[in-house]
Amino acid sequence: MYELPSGADIQTIISTIKTGAQFFLPEIFLSGLFLVLILLDLAVRPARHHVLSITSLVGLLASFYFIVQQHAMTGEEIFFGMYVVDEFALFFKYLLVGSAVLTVLLSMPSDELNSRTSGLGEYYPLLVGMTIGMVMMASATDLLMIFLAMEMVSLAAYVLTGYLKRERRSTEAALKYLVYGAVSSGLMIYGFSILYGMTGATNIAVISQVLTERGYDPLLLMVASLMILAGIGYKIGAVPFHFWSPDVYEGAPLPVTAFLSVASKAAGFALLMRFFYVAVPQTIDPAGFVPGLDWVTILMILSVASMIYGNIVALWQTNVKRLLAYSSIAHAGYALLGIIVMDELGTQATLFYLVSYLFMNFGAFLVAILIANKTGSENLEDYRGLGRRMPLAGAAMTVFLISLVGLPPTVGFIGKLMIFSALLAKGSLFIWLALIGILTSVISLYYYMLIPLNMYLREARHPLPDKIPSGFLPQAVTAGLMILTLYFGIFFTPLSDFALSAISIFGNQLF
Numbered sequence: 001m002y003e004l005p006s007g008a009d010i011q012t013i014i015s016t017i018k019t020g021a022q023f024f025l026p027e028i029f030l031s032g033l034f035l036v037l038i039l040l041d042l043a044v045r046p047a048r049h050h051v052l053s054i055t056s057l058v059g060l061l062a063s064f065y066f067i068v069q070q071h072a073m074t075g076e077e078i079f080f081g082m083y084v085v086d087e088f089a090l091f092f093k094y095l096l097v098g099s100a101v102l103t104v105l106l107s108m109p110s111d112e113l114n115s116r117t118s119g120l121g122e123y124y125p126l127l128v129g130m131t132i133g134m135v136m137m138a139s140a141t142d143l144l145m146i147f148l149a150m151e152m153v154s155l156a157a158y159v160l161t162g163y164l165k166r167e168r169r170s171t172e173a174a175l176k177y178l179v180y181g182a183v184s185s186g187l188m189i190y191g192f193s194i195l196y197g198m199t200g201a202t203n204i205a206v207i208s209q210v211l212t213e214r215g216y217d218p219l220l221l222m223v224a225s226l227m228i229l230a231g232i233g234y235k236i237g238a239v240p241f242h243f244w245s246p247d248v249y250e251g252a253p254l255p256v257t258a259f260l261s262v263a264s265k266a267a268g269f270a271l272l273m274r275f276f277y278v279a280v281p282q283t284i285d286p287a288g289f290v291p292g293l294d295w296v297t298i299l300m301i302l303s304v305a306s307m308i309y310g311n312i313v314a315l316w317q318t319n320v321k322r323l324l325a326y327s328s329i330a331h332a333g334y335a336l337l338g339i340i341v342m343d344e345l346g347t348q349a350t351l352f353y354l355v356s357y358l359f360m361n362f363g364a365f366l367v368a369i370l371i372a373n374k375t376g377s378e379n380l381e382d383y384r385g386l387g388r389r390m391p392l393a394g395a396a397m398t399v400f401l402i403s404l405v406g407l408p409p410t411v412g413f414i415g416k417l418m419i420f421s422a423l424l425a426k427g428s429l430f431i432w433l434a435l436i437g438i439l440t441s442v443i444s445l446y447y448y449m450l451i452p453l454n455m456y457l458r459e460a461r462h463p464l465p466d467k468i469p470s471g472f473l474p475q476a477v478t479a480g481l482m483i484l485t486l487y488f489g490i491f492f493t494p495l496s497d498f499a500l501s502a503i504s505i506f507g508n509q510l511f
Helices: 010-021 023-043 050-071 087-107 119-138 143-163 168-199 202-216 220-238 244-251 255-276 295-314 320-343 344-375 391-405 411-426 426-458 472-489 493-502 504-510
Strands: 074-076 083-084
Touching: 010 143, 023 050, 023 119, 050 087, 050 119, 050 168, 050 295, 083 087, 083 119, 083 493, 087 119, 087 168, 087 255, 087 472, 087 493, 119 143, 119 504, 143 168, 168 202, 168 220, 168 295, 168 411, 202 255, 220 255, 220 295, 220 320, 244 255, 244 320, 255 320, 255 344, 255 426, 295 320, 320 344, 320 411, 320 504, 344 411, 344 472, 344 493, 391 411, 391 504, 411 472, 411 493, 493 504
Parallel strands: none
Antiparallel strands: 074 083
């Protein structure tokens, strides 16, 4: 582990930073892309949104090259132990950059964005900047780096949420997001300060070592853990830190909503697992506090509350974006189940589930964008009769929703099967969690199937053309996501093995 030597001179510090820079190439490349996009916006005014979107897409795809190169550098801690390159971080780098690529592809055909070109020059740089922050969240191993990475993500997200500034719901969503984000960040940094006061360290591995060797006050550690969990829980959108989700998802542009629902959630889970698996003992001694209460029990409560609340409230939604927002809260609960198990299969299941959520949720939002382009509406009633008029969109949406429910032969089924199998294998204590997960999945079947029900079995209230064209690129991306959702539902071993390789770093803490 890198440590800053006592009395180190500036040359030593510069040398250490230069040595670490070679392990920081994906982040450096993305930062360069961020600057290029800003300069392009200034230099290329006519039709600049096409130039910016294509440059963003090419740049994000090119960044995969540098991520692949890092597989030969795993195990390296850089910048005085504040940042790490390991298989766990690389797994999330692929997931997060892939989410950014899909967001650009969703943004290109979006009439909601392209009809407002006056501010589009900032849209793609902010998207890339948010991706940089998320990638840093996955690799951060120091309290300061964690906080800086989260704030980088949050600041970009606030602006992107309020991008449709002439729409009242968009500005309202951005303001609510900012207020909730400020409160959660304040709670988290206060929890960090308590943890630093207890240990005198900011590196999470050193914190774990100090807590283990010197002991700790259980009440103080529990308070710090709850505050930190509030900050991370806000990112993953779990109950009771979910209040921002419905309004933000409804007010933000559809591509931004998709990005927040998948990438922001995944980055939050990466941070949650790395922090609580490494820094905080699994069981906090309850002496003098609430008997039997530890952070695993707290996550159980959050998971159950998220699954029940998200699925039940979604039953009454008539706006597709709000429906998917409450659905996202429920899926945060399902993903938490794998973390609660605290073993190899459970952690692997959570990572697999996050990848499966990428395919099916981005696919659902892409179809919602195509329909919003043609109907100008996100209302469930306006989906009537569109299945015959937009055959690919209707078929793909049905597949994505079946996957979100967790039915075969989709990748969502495999994800939930792995999570429930991990719970059942853990023993009788966890069976009730699996039962709640299964029952809430049955509830979700009702509101998810309302969409294809309207598309195929109900006639439109107003006359519609027999065929509604969507464009080649959107249809190609839709078909690709649908194929991947079905393909990995049958041939899931490559994704499963990839997830398994990513969790080897937790061996000493878990298995």
